[in-house]
Amino acid sequence: xxxxxxxxxxxxxxVLIIGGGFGGLWSALRAAESGAAVTLxxxxxxxxxxxxxxAGGAMMVLLxxxxxxxxxYDITVGNEWLVxxxxxxxxxxxxxxxxxxxxxxxIPFRKKDGTYVWTKARGTRNVKNLWPEHATAAxxxxxxxxxxxxxxxKVVDHVYIYDLVKDADGSIAGAVGIGVKEPKNYLLHAxxxxxxxxxxxxxxxxxxxxxxxxxxxxxxxAGARIKxxxxxxxxxxxxxxxxxxxxxxPAIGAxxxxxxxxxxxQTYDPVLMDRAPVSKIxxxxxxxxxxxxxxxxxDVEGMTxxxxxxxxxxxxxxxxxxxxxxxxxxxxxxxxxxDNIEWQPAYxxxxxxxxxxxxxxxxIDGLFAAGxxxxxxxxxxxxxxxxxxxxxxYRAGESAAEYAGGTDxxxxxxxxxxxxxxxxxxxxxxxxxxxxxxLVHEIQKILFPVDVLIIMSESKLKNALDQILTMxxxxxxxLMATDVRTLxxxxxxxxxxxxxxxxxxxxxxxxxxxxxxxxxxxYNAVDNKNWLKWIFAEKGRDGEINFSxxxxxxxxxxxxxxx
Amino acid sequence: xxxxxxxxxxxxxxxxxxxCPGDVIVMNAESKAEIKYAQDCWTCFSCEMACxxxxxxxxxxxxxxxxxx
Numbered sequence: 001x002x003x004x005x006x007x008x009x010x011x012x013x014x015v016l017i018i019g020g021g022f023g024g025l026w027s028a029l030r031a032a033e034s035g036a037a038v039t040l041x042x043x044x045x046x047x048x049x050x051x052x053x054x055a056g057g058a059m060m061v062l063l064x065x066x067x068x069x070x071x072x073y074d075i076t077v078g079n080e081w082l083v084x085x086x087x088x089x090x091x092x093x094x095x096x097x098x099x100x101x102x103x104x105x106x107i108p109f110r111k112k113d114g115t116y117v118w119t120k121a122r123g124t125r126n127v128k129n130l131w132p133e134h135a136t137a138a139x140x141x142x143x144x145x146x147x148x149x150x151x152x153x154k155v156v157d158h159v160y161i162y163d164l165v166k167d168a169d170g171s172i173a174g175a176v177g178i179g180v181k182e183p184k185n186y187l188l189h190a191x192x193x194x195x196x197x198x199x200x201x202x203x204x205x206x207x208x209x210x211x212x213x214x215x216x217x218x219x220x221x222a223g224a225r226i227k228x229x230x231x232x233x234x235x236x237x238x239x240x241x242x243x244x245x246x247x248x249x250p251a252i253g254a255x256x257x258x259x260x261x262x263x264x265x266q267t268y269d270p271v272l273m274d275r276a277p278v279s280k281i282x283x284x285x286x287x288x289x290x291x292x293x294x295x296x297x298x299d300v301e302g303m304t305x306x307x308x309x310x311x312x313x314x315x316x317x318x319x320x321x322x323x324x325x326x327x328x329x330x331x332x333x334x335x336x337x338x339d340n341i342e343w344q345p346a347y348x349x350x351x352x353x354x355x356x357x358x359x360x361x362x363x364i365d366g367l368f369a370a371g372x373x374x375x376x377x378x379x380x381x382x383x384x385x386x387x388x389x390x391x392x393x394y395r396a397g398e399s400a401a402e403y404a405g406g407t408d409x410x411x412x413x414x415x416x417x418x419x420x421x422x423x424x425x426x427x428x429x430x431x432x433x434x435x436x437x438x439l440v441h442e443i444q445k446i447l448f449p450v451d452v453l454i455i456m457s458e459s460k461l462k463n464a465l466d467q468i469l470t471m472x473x474x475x476x477x478x479l480m481a482t483d484v485r486t487l488x489x490x491x492x493x494x495x496x497x498x499x500x501x502x503x504x505x506x507x508x509x510x511x512x513x514x515x516x517x518x519x520x521x522x523y524n525a526v527d528n529k530n531w532l533k534w535i536f537a538e539k540g541r542d543g544e545i546n547f548s549x550x551x552x553x554x555x556x557x558x559x560x561x562x563x
Numbered sequence: 564x565x566x567x568x569x570x571x572x573x574x575x576x577x578x579x580x581x582x583c584p585g586d587v588i589v590m591n592a593e594s595k596a597e598i599k600y601a602q603d604c605w606t607c608f609s610c611e612m613a614c615x616x617x618x619x620x621x622x623x624x625x626x627x628x629x630x631x632x
Contacts, residue, residue: 044584044586045582045583048582053607181586241623242606242623243623289631294632320612323611331622345631441628445629448628450632454631
C-alpha cells in the first residue's frame with residue numbers, strides 16, 4: 001500500500017472539533033463566535049453525515065411562559081432518576097435563545113396565529129416539542145454547516161480521526177487521522193479539542209448504521225472516564241424495509257398487534273398503552289415474541305383517513321420519507337399507512353459517553369465533549385437529542401475557545417505519533433486474517449437476540465460476555481485490512497469489541513430493573529436502596545476495564561425519588 | 564441500499580461522490596459516478612435527492628443483519 005505514515009499533513013487551529021452533526025456544528029459556531037480559529041473534521045461530509053442527518057427535527061424548547069422546574073421534573077422521572085438534574089436545567093435554560101439563533105440562520109419553526117405550534121413530548125406531562133417548518137433535521141445541519149463556513153470555520157471533510165494526541169504533561173495537543181478518499185496522514189494540532197462524534201453502537205439498523213463509537217473510546221484510551229456503559233437505545237423497526245414512524249404512528253391512532261390480532265399494549269401499560277415510551281414498547285414486543293406471539297406489527301388498518309393525513313404532514317412531507325413511501329407502494333406493493341407489516345426491535349445506539357461536567361470539560365486537560373459523545377441522560381425522548389446536543393455543542397464550543405485563549409499549542413512528540421499510526425496501521429500487516437465486516441457481524445449475532453440486551457438475565461449476559469471474550473482473544477488480534485477503507489473498519493471493529501465487553505460487564509453489575517430504560521428478568525424490580533448510582537469505566541494500567549460507581553448527588557438536586 | 568446509477572444520464576458533477584456518508588460512490592475513468600461499495604450504503608437517499616439529473620436509484624430494502632428473533 002502506498003501509504004507513508006512518516007509524512008504528516010499538519011493543520012493548526014485554536015479549537016479542533018471532531019464530528020459534523022448538531023453537537024459539532026454548534027461547537028464550531030460558538031467557538032468561532034468567541035474569537036477562536038476553528039477546524040471541524042468529519043469522516044464523511046459535515047452536515048450530511050452521522051446521526052443528526054436522520055433526526056426527526058423536533059426540538060424540546062422552554063418557552064418564556066413555561067416553568068423550568070416542571071421540565072426538569074418530567075425529564076428526571078423519564079430517566080428513572082438516573083440523570084444529572086443540573087444538566088437538564090442547563091439544556092432548557094438556553095433552549096429559547098438557540099431557537100432564536102436557528103430562526104436567524106433561516107430555519108423558521110412552525111407557528112399558528114403568531115404563536116409556536118408544539119406537541120407534547122411523549123412520556124412527559126409538560127415538555128414542549130417545536131417543529132421546524134419545511135425542514136428536516138438534515139436540512140438544519142446543512143444550514144448550520146453554511147453558517148459555520150461563513151464564520152470562517154475550516155471544515156475538513158472525509159478525514160477519519162483514530163487517536164487523540166497529548167503532550168508530555170497529559171494535556172490535549174490535537175488528534176491524528178487518515179484521509180478517507182486519499183491515503184494521507186493528518187495531524188490536527190490544536191490548543192483544545194471537542195469530541196462530538198456521537199456515542200456508539202453496532203450498526204444495528206439503518207438510522208444507526210454509522211454508529212461505532214470511535215470518539216468516546218479514543219477519549220477512554222487517552223484516560224477519560226466513560227459513564228453509563230450499561231444503557232442502550234433499542235428501537236423498533238420494520239423487519240424488511242427502512243421505514244420510519246414507530247414513534248409517531250402509535251401516537252396518532254395505530255396500535256401494536258401480535259400474531260393473534262391482540263392489541264397487547266394495554267396489558268403492559270394500561271395508562272399510556274400504545275403511546276408508552278419506546279423501551280417499554282420494545283420490552284413488550286419482546287415478551288410477546290418469547291411467548292410465541294410473533295410476528296408483531298403496527299395495526300394501521302384501523303386508523304382513520306384523518307389520522308393518516310396527520311402522519312403524512314408530520315413525517316412524509318419532506319426529506320427522504322416521500323421517496324421511501326412511494327417506492328414501497330410502487331415496487332413492493334404495499335402502503336405503510338394502509339397495510340400491516342412486521343416490526344422487530346433493533347439496536348440503535350448505546351447511551352454511554354465521555355464523562356463531562358456542565359462546561360463539557362472532561363478528565364483530560366483541554367478535552368471537551370459535546371452531543372451524544374457525552375452522557376445526556378438515558379431516555380431517548382423525541383426532541384431531547386436535538387435540544388441536548390445543541391446545548392452541549394454551544395457550551396463545549398464556548399469552553400474550548402476560552403481554554404484555547406489561555407494556552408499555547410503544545411509540543412508534539414512525533415515519535416509518539418508514529419507509534420499511534422503504527423498501531424492503527426497494524427491490520428495491514430497480516431496476509432491472512434479476519435475481515436472486519438465479518439467480526440462486526442459476529443458481534444451483532446451475539447448482542448442482538450432478544451434475550452441478551454432487551455430481556456436481560458445473568459446467565460444470558462454471561463454467556464454473551466464469554467463469547468465476546470473468546471472472540472477478543474482469538475479473532476481480534478488477527479484483524480486484517482487491505483486498504484484505508486478496511487483499515488477504518490478494523491478500528492471500528494476493535495472499538496465495538498471493547499464497547500460490547502464494557503456494556504455486558506456493566507449490565508451484569510446493575511442488579512435491578514428501571515422500567516422505562518433497563519429490564520432485568522432476574523432482578524425485575526427497581527432498587528432505589530442500592531442503585532441510585534451511576535456506573536463509570538476507566539482504562540486500568542493493565543489495559544483492562546476498571547469499573548466504579550458513584551451515588552447520584554440528590555442533596556444538590558431539586559427532586560428526589562419519593563417526593 | 565443503493566441500486567443503480569444511470570451512466571447515460573450521469574453528468575459527472577461529483578455531488579453524490581462528495582456527499583455520500585458511506586463513501587459508496589467513486590468516479591470512474593470516464594468521469595461518471597459508479598457504485599463501488601454498495602454494502603456500505605446507509606440508505607439515506609442523499610445521493611438520489613441531490614442528483615441534478617435523477618440518475619441515482621436507492622431501494623428501501625434493509626441490509627441483512629441479525630434480527631432480535
